């Protein structure tokens with residue numbers, strides 16, 4: 546099964562992806578995480594992507610699609626895509642990778658959240674540099690300020706989670722999502738979820754959708 550989690554930055558894609566990939570044994574491919582680790586490691590790809598990621602712009606389609614093609618290594622395994630595709634061009638590239646394997650996207654789950662809530666979540670979000678655990682200074686601060694509860698790593702605010710950059714990322718998302726939504730609706734794989742609820746309630750809905758999509762295959 547190929548499943549896509551679609552949603553604005555801060556809609557809970559990463560949190561849900563962790564839960565679902567553990568529950569269903571899905572391979573989790575998160576393009577934002579990959580770019581951040583390539584940037585931290587100073588690889589050629591990281592150097593090319595760095596300016597875009599730090600300023601909240603999208604990395605050019607050709608670079609993203611090439612990177613995903615290299616990692617998708619399609620083997621019939623179940624995959625959860627998180628943060629990709631983000632544009633119609635990327636969705637078309639993905640369809641192109643899958644077609645020779647007689648595969649396609651089985652489910653696109655869109656986590657819908659009001660703009661004000663997204664802004665609140667993102668500007669109070671903090672992440673562990675070492676293990677990626679996500680905190681929130683208002684609702685879930687680490688026990689010791691700046692230290693991860695799980696691995697003692699350094700907990701920081703992502704450079705692109707500042708208010709000005711968040712606003713830019715949201716505008717980019719809103720502009721590019723409409724055509725993507727229309728495309729997946731026309732493919733009859735699009736489902737929408739109210740993400741303005743507890744992570745557990747959202748996970749329960751997503752699980753039901755995955756069960757349904759798996760039964761329909």
Ligand code: AMP
Nearest residue numbers: 576577597598602603604609628629631
């Ligand atoms: P995320 O962690 O998904 O919010 O992604 C962080 C940043 O990585 C984005 O603001 C983009 O700069 C870049 N990025 C991640 N995925 C993509 C993608 N599919 N297309 C273009 N840029 C991406």
